[in-house]
Amino acid sequence: MVNSLALRLQAYTKLSQDDMAAIDRLVRKGVREIGARRDLLREGETPRSVFLVLEGWACRYKTLPDGRRQIVSLFIAGDICDLNIYILKEMDHSIGAITSLKVAEISRDDFERLMLEHPRITQALFWNELVTVAVQREWTLNLGQRTAYERIAHLLCEIYLRLSSVGLTSGDSCHFPLTQVDIADATGLTAVHVNRTLQELRREGLVELHGRTLTIPDFEGLRAAAMFNDNYLHLEREGAYLDAND
Amino acid sequence: MVNSLALRLQAYTKLSQDDMAAIDRLVRKGVREIGARRDLLREGETPRSVFLVLEGWACRYKTLPDGRRQIVSLFIAGDICDLNIYILKEMDHSIGAITSLKVAEISRDDFERLMLEHPRITQALFWNELVTVAVQREWTLNLGQRTAYERIAHLLCEIYLRLSSVGLTSGDSCHFPLTQVDIADATGLTAVHVNRTLQELRREGLVELHGRTLTIPDFEGLRAAAMFNDNYLHLEREGAYLDAND
DNA sequence: TCGTGCCGCTTACCTATGTTATCACGACAA
DNA sequence: TTGTCGTGATAACATAGGTAAGCGGCACGA
Numbered sequence: 001m002v003n004s005l006a007l008r009l010q011a012y013t014k015l016s017q018d019d020m021a022a023i024d025r026l027v028r029k030g031v032r033e034i035g036a037r038r039d040l041l042r043e044g045e046t047p048r049s050v051f052l053v054l055e056g057w058a059c060r061y062k063t064l065p066d067g068r069r070q071i072v073s074l075f076i077a078g079d080i081c082d083l084n085i086y087i088l089k090e091m092d093h094s095i096g097a098i099t100s101l102k103v104a105e106i107s108r109d110d111f112e113r114l115m116l117e118h119p120r121i122t123q124a125l126f127w128n129e130l131v132t133v134a135v136q137r138e139w140t141l142n143l144g145q146r147t148a149y150e151r152i153a154h155l156l157c158e159i160y161l162r163l164s165s166v167g168l169t170s171g172d173s174c175h176f177p178l179t180q181v182d183i184a185d186a187t188g189l190t191a192v193h194v195n196r197t198l199q200e201l202r203r204e205g206l207v208e209l210h211g212r213t214l215t216i217p218d219f220e221g222l223r224a225a226a227m228f229n230d231n232y233l234h235l236e237r238e239g240a241y242l243d244a245n246d
Numbered sequence: 247m248v249n250s251l252a253l254r255l256q257a258y259t260k261l262s263q264d265d266m267a268a269i270d271r272l273v274r275k276g277v278r279e280i281g282a283r284r285d286l287l288r289e290g291e292t293p294r295s296v297f298l299v300l301e302g303w304a305c306r307y308k309t310l311p312d313g314r315r316q317i318v319s320l321f322i323a324g325d326i327c328d329l330n331i332y333i334l335k336e337m338d339h340s341i342g343a344i345t346s347l348k349v350a351e352i353s354r355d356d357f358e359r360l361m362l363e364h365p366r367i368t369q370a371l372f373w374n375e376l377v378t379v380a381v382q383r384e385w386t387l388n389l390g391q392r393t394a395y396e397r398i399a400h401l402l403c404e405i406y407l408r409l410s411s412v413g414l415t416s417g418d419s420c421h422f423p424l425t426q427v428d429i430a431d432a433t434g435l436t437a438v439h440v441n442r443t444l445q446e447l448r449r450e451g452l453v454e455l456h457g458r459t460l461t462i463p464d465f466e467g468l469r470a471a472a473m474f475n476d477n478y479l480h481l482e483r484e485g486a487y488l489d490a491n492d
Numbered sequence: 493t494c495g496t497g498c499c500g501c502t503t504a505c506c507t508a509t510g511t512t513a514t515c516a517c518g519a520c521a522a
Numbered sequence: 523t524t525g526t527c528g529t530g531a532t533a534a535c536a537t538a539g540g541t542a543a544g545c546g547g548c549a550c551g552a
Contacts (some may be wrong), residue, residue: 012333062387064473070390072383087258087376093383122368128376130333136320137339138380141308143389144316144434148539179499188390193539195501206250228312232338335500425529439509441531495552502545511536522525 003027004078005052005104006164009124011235019118021070026114030105040095040103047091049105051081056101057177062093063184071186074098074159075134078166083129085111099177107245131234138232141186148197151187153226156207158233160216165235176214190241201225248306249273250324250412251298251350255370257481262482265364270359273298276351286341286349293337295351297327302347303423307431308339317432319382320344320405324412329375331357345423377480384478391435392473394443397433402453404479406462411481422460447471 006023015023031054031128034040040051040058051058058075060082072093075081081095097193106114115122135158137183142154163174180198201207206222208215216222250267255261260400261269277300280286286297286304297304304321306328318339321327327341331354352360361368384413388400411479426444430437447453452468454461 034315061385062383064387064391066473068391070387070430072386072390084376084380087373087480089482090477092380092480122372126368126372126375129372129379130330133375133379133382134330134338136379136386137306137308139381140318140385141310143386145310145314180501181499187308190540191500192502192541196539199501218413227312229338231336234333234338236335426531427529436510437530438511438532442509445531493552496550498539498549499547500545503543504529504541506539506541507537508540509536509538512534515531517531518530519528520526522523 004054005080007137007166008078008080008128009121012124012127013120015124019120021120022114022118023120025109027054027107030103030107032103032105034097034101036037036097036100037098040097040101041091042094043091045091047085047088047108048075049080049107050083050111051095052106053077053079053081053102054102054104057098058103059096059098059182059186060093060099061096069185070188072139073117073132074126074186076159076162076166076167080125080128083125098182099138134232134234148189148193149200150226151176151189152183152194152197153206154228155183155223156214156216157219157223157226157228157230160214160219161230161233161235165233172217172219173213173215175212176209177212178205249299251326253412254324254326254374255356255367258370258373261370263484265366268364269361269367272352273300273350276349276353276354278349278351280343280347280349282343282346283384284343286343286347287337288340289335289337291353293328293331293334295353296329296331296357298352299325299327299351300348300350303344304347304349305342305344305428305432306339307342315431316434317428318385319481320432321380322405322408322412326371326374328444329371331413348485349378364436367469380478380480389490394433394435395437395446398429398443399447399452399468400439400474400477401433402460402462403465403469403472406460406465407476407479407481418465419459419461420464421458422455423458460477 003020003024005017005027006020028191041047043062053075055077058081059071060073061069061071063069084091142151146154159176160169160174163169168174180194181191184194187194198209200205202209206216206218206225208217249266250268251273252261252266255467272360287293289308299321301323304327305316305317306319306321307315309315330337361371388397392400406415409415414420427437430440433440444453444455448455452462452464452471454463
């Protein structure tokens, strides 16, 4: 098993052998499988552990009392599901599996000890959280200002780049388990309109999407259509801060 | 001068006299005034310091190449403008003053030292960041699922509660410097439609808004109209985590 | 082997919100 | 004193995207 948490955190800071070993131990300890479309955590519950996605796709979503639903983030391999155990008595959103999922569940106590004994890890988690907010801000822009066409194109660009950053693309394709309803929930559109818009993207030759496979034959074209700028993903992995101080 | 950063962080953890004194020193050191409608920091720039709002309103905004603009967050007294200096070579958004502003500017080095020497402060900043993401998620829900009417009602509820949590409301009123254009930029609507919708809210007796004063004669009504649930603001200030461990 | 349910797709129709333009008012600078 | 600009307000019209309903294909379980 590749240690995807360590990999992720390495993006932000240099971890020692000791740091990595500690992470590895915790991850191995808590591996769990979860069925597709099941909830890991529901709004209103008290979180007791942190989840780390090892395989599969999950999402964070919020609902309104009348049932309207918004997917507010997506999780793929290496993503940390919820640090909120540190502040929340009660979850203010739910976490759901999209595909069947392999996760590492880390208890609050274990996680706390990890952070206490490994300040470098704490720091990396902090940075990870800053990137998470940056993504959330871009989604805010996406929903507030982009048209349906741009919005979906933007979502596809983001997903493709994130998958690629953890080695889950091959050529110009990737596995893509979101249904049109999922895309609708993530973009604040209806499934009908997502369908219309996807066909438009197909007609323009920007996107192919059949089976559960997404192909982007012309990434530059898609990026232009979406007005996509990857700066908010902070994928550079350069550790600018550390290089200057270590 | 009230030390609003210390106040804010106290909400998450207990700070020692020493912690507070350190904060106080830094805040006093960097006080600056900024004119209304000026930018503190622009997308693309390299951030060199953290800003803490002492008085006035500011916002974070992002723009698309063709000029569409989205306000993605609002800052009021006590809010920390940008921790992004820790990961960003380049800002992925701008920070702008809405009113004239009094801020404390804290240099990267000073801030770094503060965190290094005061782990409690680091922890509190971490928590503060978790609340920031929670708010950003709620904005995502707001833009993706709520109607214009609900969206504006929701924004007003949030602002009112946040102002009230730092003592900036009196009775059912507060100072409210946002123009209709600002509200439009924050809710992903046009100014024309914001105008229409505000009048509807006025007609329903949920909101009064003249001069630069907002009055909410029936908060319960407004909350119901917005389907507003304040859980995401995490205002409880109970330090649940700490109470269990200290 | 036949249901049952999810998923992608389509069509006809509807409406919330955007667009463009105009006006009045007050603040402020020349 | 006049001009300019930002703000709130209105009106007539346009459209992106929502709603409701239904169809076919396919996976899966009884």
